[in-house]
Amino acid sequence: MAAGNLLYAQSGGVTAVxxxxxxxxxxxxxxxxxxxxxxxxxxxxxxxxxxxxxIDTGVEPAAAIRALAHTPGGAFGSCRxxxxxxxxxxxxxxRLIAVFRAHDIRWFLYNGGNDSxxxxxxxxxxxxxxxxPIACIGIPKTVDNDLxxxxxxxxxxxxxxxTAISTMEAGFDVRAMASTSxxxxxxxxxxxxxxxxxxxxxxxARTRDDPPHLILLPEVPFDEARFLAAVDAxxxxxxxxxxxxxxxxxxATGRFLxxxxxxxxxGHRQLGGVGPLIADLVGAKLGYKHHAAVSDYLQRSAxxxxxxxxxxxxxxxxxxAVAYALAGMNAVMxxxxxxxxxxxxxxxxxxxxxxxxxxxxxxxxxxxxADGFGITAAARRYLAPLIEGxxxxxxxxxxxxxxxxLKNRPVRKKLPQFRIPGH
Ligand code: F6P
Numbered sequence: 001m002a003a004g005n006l007l008y009a010q011s012g013g014v015t016a017v018x019x020x021x022x023x024x025x026x027x028x029x030x031x032x033x034x035x036x037x038x039x040x041x042x043x044x045x046x047x048x049x050x051x052x053x054x055i056d057t058g059v060e061p062a063a064a065i066r067a068l069a070h071t072p073g074g075a076f077g078s079c080r081x082x083x084x085x086x087x088x089x090x091x092x093x094x095r096l097i098a099v100f101r102a103h104d105i106r107w108f109l110y111n112g113g114n115d116s117x118x119x120x121x122x123x124x125x126x127x128x129x130x131x132x133p134i135a136c137i138g139i140p141k142t143v144d145n146d147l148x149x150x151x152x153x154x155x156x157x158x159x160x161x162x163t164a165i166s167t168m169e170a171g172f173d174v175r176a177m178a179s180t181s182x183x184x185x186x187x188x189x190x191x192x193x194x195x196x197x198x199x200x201x202x203x204x205a206r207t208r209d210d211p212p213h214l215i216l217l218p219e220v221p222f223d224e225a226r227f228l229a230a231v232d233a234x235x236x237x238x239x240x241x242x243x244x245x246x247x248x249x250x251x252a253t254g255r256f257l258x259x260x261x262x263x264x265x266x267g268h269r270q271l272g273g274v275g276p277l278i279a280d281l282v283g284a285k286l287g288y289k290h291h292a293a294v295s296d297y298l299q300r301s302a303x304x305x306x307x308x309x310x311x312x313x314x315x316x317x318x319x320x321a322v323a324y325a326l327a328g329m330n331a332v333m334x335x336x337x338x339x340x341x342x343x344x345x346x347x348x349x350x351x352x353x354x355x356x357x358x359x360x361x362x363x364x365x366x367x368x369x370a371d372g373f374g375i376t377a378a379a380r381r382y383l384a385p386l387i388e389g390x391x392x393x394x395x396x397x398x399x400x401x402x403x404x405x406l407k408n409r410p411v412r413k414k415l416p417q418f419r420i421p422g423h
Contacts, residue, residue, distance in 0.1 A: 002037035004106030006325065008057075009042035009049060010141075011081075011112030011119065013190075014074035015155025016162075016303040017314035018141045021111055022075055023068035024318030025139075026057050030065075035326060040103065040411060045079035046110070046119055050092060050420050052099050054411040067404035069315065070393035072303035075406050078112075080265045083119050084421075086126065095418045096123065097130045102414040107135050107325040111318075113142035113153070117333060118357040124331035137321045138333035138353050141314070143300045145196035148359040149351035150335035152386050154317055155300070157310025160200030161387035162302040163189055163244070166295065168204035171211030171242045174291075178240035183288040184231065187212075188275025189295055191246045192268065195219050195363045197299070198246035200383050202375035211242030212374075216278070218248035219363050220372040222257060228285050230373055235288060245278050247271040272296065304401055308389025309344070320348045344385030 008025050010018055022041070029036045041055040042048030048055075055076055057065070068075055086093050099105070110120040117138045124136035140147050145156035167187055174185045191197040195217030202215055213234045216222060234241040248271060249257050258274035272294060279292035313336055320334035335351035338344070367379035375383075393401040 002034050004036075004104045005038040005040055006036050006107040006109065006322070007040045007042060007049065007054070007100070007105045008109045009045045009111065010074040010076055010078045011045040011110055011116035012078060012142065013113070013300060014072070014078050015141055015143050015300050016072045016158040016306045017154055017311050018111060019071050019073065019075050020069040020311050020314040021139055021141065021154060021318035023065050024315040025109060025322055026060075026065050028319045028322035032322070032326065036107075036322075037104065040105065041076040043408070044077035045081065045112070045116075046083065047079045047081055047420065048077070049099055049108075050095055050418060052102070052413045052415050052418070054103060055408045056411050059409045060406055064404050064406060067402070068406070069311070070303060070391070070401070071403040072301040076408065080115075082115065082265050083122050085122065086129065089421055092421065093126045093130060097126060097132045097134070098415055100134050101132055103411065106133060107137070109137050109139055109321050109325065111139040111141050113140075113144065114147055114356060114358055114360060117147075117353050120333075121331060121353040121357045124353060135325055135328065135330040137324050137329065138356065139317050139321045140333055140335065143197060144191050144194055146192075146194040146360045146362065147356060148361050149333070149356050151338040151346065152313065152336055154310060154314035156196060157307035157313065157386035158302065158305070159190070159197055159299050160203070160383060161307040161310070162299050162305050163187075163197055163201045163295070164203040164387060165305060167201040167212050167242060167244055170293070171204065174211070174240045174242060181289055182240070182291050183235050184241045184243065184279065184282050184290040186243045186245060186275045186279040186282075186290065186292040187295060188245050188247055188272070188293065190299060191218065192248045192271060193218055193360055193362065194248070195246045198244050199363055199367065199375050199379055200387070201244040203380065203383055203387060209238045212244040213238065213241045214243045214373045215375065216243065216245040216249045217363060217368060217372070218246050218250060219368060221252045222249050223252070224281070228282070230371070231282055232286055235286075243278065245274050247274055249274055303393055303403075306391045307387045308391040309386055311391040313346070316348050324350060341381060344388070
């Protein structure tokens, strides 16, 4: 006799491998036979739980769940939505309990970043407060790699691999054009307040004269004069200059160089556009012909060039989350622990959600080169194993990847509609 049903949901910015976690959760739950009843997914994260928009993953054949592991995006939809504290919004918590009770949901697995860990943490305490047994497990994911308590975040290794490879490839291009055309190429990466993704571009360089020649990190305040002098010196020495800039670069006063406008539900400003801005600055002040690329969603959806290590992490945290749920754990997150640097070895251990929620892990000082424009050997040692191995998706005869779109069959609603405060 099953002890109840399990609800899985995706939250925050999706990654190339978050569906691999979903696939591992569903497969692990199915492998437990009757210990877990149904595996539901919430449509658009916690919003689906509040709206009672549940998806029955049970109708998906094993092959579709297997194919999820090589499909980018978030199969059930994601959201950016912050739950207030129970004191400020008791109705939403009561609604969640009503939905859990109506559908006999005993375990809630929330797959997201640090803001989503906050939601998972808040939910983990409502069972006791509202008299319904619900266990809540956070599952890590974020391309930003800024989650505390875990050595790396699933999603990051793949975006790092994409970034290092793109930098390397664009570098070959610029080198060929530099004598008569483009001298400067700028690639903008995501990463918001932490420079992990931009730093990963540094893996492409074997010597100081290999691209990327300069990396601009959010951890290092932008100094225009010093930057322009470094670009000029690089073009004079190497013939061209490849620059990687994090979207989160700030000036000495702490202001972002580029804000795309808008603030999300977590209060994060939407960033973007710093790459073209930097390229235009170089053109205006140094006169070099330039190109700029904003890798934006391309970088975090690039499943075709995913890291095999990252994929293994993404699947392992999903599997562990199910094991934790069945072991009766609550308010924890499966975290990746690096147990050996060379050869790279890792294991999964539970971390308390209250040490993950709302914290941001920035690049440590010892990972940033003394001039602030590159990474150190220590950073390289940390980053290198995370991009190792390829995990190509299968391809169709027409040359495109064979990605899956699930049926996402809705579960029949049992409750009256609920108006989500502020929505
Ligand atoms: O989830 C993290 C992230 O990928 C950031 O690096 C980026 O700034 C942000 O998401 C973009 O969020 P959205 O897709 O909601 O605009």
